[in-house]
Amino acid sequence: MTSDEKNNEFRSGFVSIIGRPNVGKSTLLNTILGEKVAIVTSKPQTTRNRILGIKTLPDTQIIFIDTPGIHKPRHRLGEIMVKTTMEALQEVDIILFMVEPHKPSGSDKVSMELLKKVQSPVFLLINKIDIIKKTELLPIIDNYKEMYQFHEIIPLSALKQDGIHLLIKKICEYLPYGPRYYPDDIHTDLLERFMVSEIIREKVMEMTEEEVPHAVAVEITDWLEREDGLISISSNIYVEREGQKGIIIGKRGAMLKSIETAARIDIEQLLNTKVFLELWVKVKKDWRDKKGVLTELGYQ
Numbered sequence: 001m002t003s004d005e006k007n008n009e010f011r012s013g014f015v016s017i018i019g020r021p022n023v024g025k026s027t028l029l030n031t032i033l034g035e036k037v038a039i040v041t042s043k044p045q046t047t048r049n050r051i052l053g054i055k056t057l058p059d060t061q062i063i064f065i066d067t068p069g070i071h072k073p074r075h076r077l078g079e080i081m082v083k084t085t086m087e088a089l090q091e092v093d094i095i096l097f098m099v100e101p102h103k104p105s106g107s108d109k110v111s112m113e114l115l116k117k118v119q120s121p122v123f124l125l126i127n128k129i130d131i132i133k134k135t136e137l138l139p140i141i142d143n144y145k146e147m148y149q150f151h152e153i154i155p156l157s158a159l160k161q162d163g164i165h166l167l168i169k170k171i172c173e174y175l176p177y178g179p180r181y182y183p184d185d186i187h188t189d190l191l192e193r194f195m196v197s198e199i200i201r202e203k204v205m206e207m208t209e210e211e212v213p214h215a216v217a218v219e220i221t222d223w224l225e226r227e228d229g230l231i232s233i234s235s236n237i238y239v240e241r242e243g244q245k246g247i248i249i250g251k252r253g254a255m256l257k258s259i260e261t262a263a264r265i266d267i268e269q270l271l272n273t274k275v276f277l278e279l280w281v282k283v284k285k286d287w288r289d290k291k292g293v294l295t296e297l298g299y300q
Helices: 003-007 025-033 076-088 106-115 134-147 164-174 192-207 242-249 251-271 291-296
Strands: 011-019 051-057 060-066 094-099 122-126 152-155 217-225 231-239 275-283
Touching: 011 025, 025 051, 025 060, 025 094, 025 164, 051 164, 060 164, 094 106, 094 164, 122 134, 122 164, 134 152, 152 164, 192 217, 192 231, 192 251, 231 242, 242 251, 242 275, 251 275
Parallel strands: 011 060, 011 094, 094 122, 122 152, 231 275
Antiparallel strands: 051 060, 217 231
16 A cells, blocks of 8 residues: 555645633643643643644644633733734644633624634534533524634533543544654654743642742753763743742742742653752743743743
8 A cells, every 4th residue: 555545545734722721621631632841730721832732643633733722812821822823724634713601702703703703613512511501502602603603613621621621522523634754652843842941831820829930931941861860950030020039939948949849740740750949039020921931041
């Protein structure tokens, strides 16, 4: 059998996940992959970079793009996040538009207007159906049907893994025939350093006050792999104000120590080896509005 004949039996393609902040996009991606590639917290707008996740099945390879949520930007970083989302709508094979089980919000309506400009099939994913009664779901579906002609409407719970099998089945049906882009055992194209920095940022967001999380950036400054297998990692946590620095460090360094411990456990699981982790907290005043600093930290 030639490679072309094989491709006629194998499907592959790119799938964008979009929606308002905190609707569960990262949870969905992690659930589908069975691997943690995107950080998940109760805080909105936690995803800043496009996350590439790869799900390989016997006859299909699905390449997911997880994007920052659609929202009104309040600073330069926010503008970059929205720009990233809009770019993700272009040249993909399927768009997954995720919402919560409520009537469409103003933001959802704006998103659907943007979707009218794309050519790709759009699936409506109504997430978190475990928090409502089944009788409440049909009116919500009808509201969305009136506003946009979705190719598929799939109620699901990313957290409870309800509806995931159906979603994957439908994605496979819509994807074109194509090549196997990645080896079977690859779940993401993210570099280990980026994933480590995201784990650290996740722990900061989980453990600190409301005013701190979105003012936090993480930079890996040193990565040394020793002969005995231990990896020594140093990282800077950047905030915008001295008060935020004090919150992250905590009384006698207790908060920073807790962040280090929680992050190290997850990093060791990711890298499958012992890790020595050292964190430093530094102030970069108003970094989210400074183009040079954003570029330096990897936000293009």
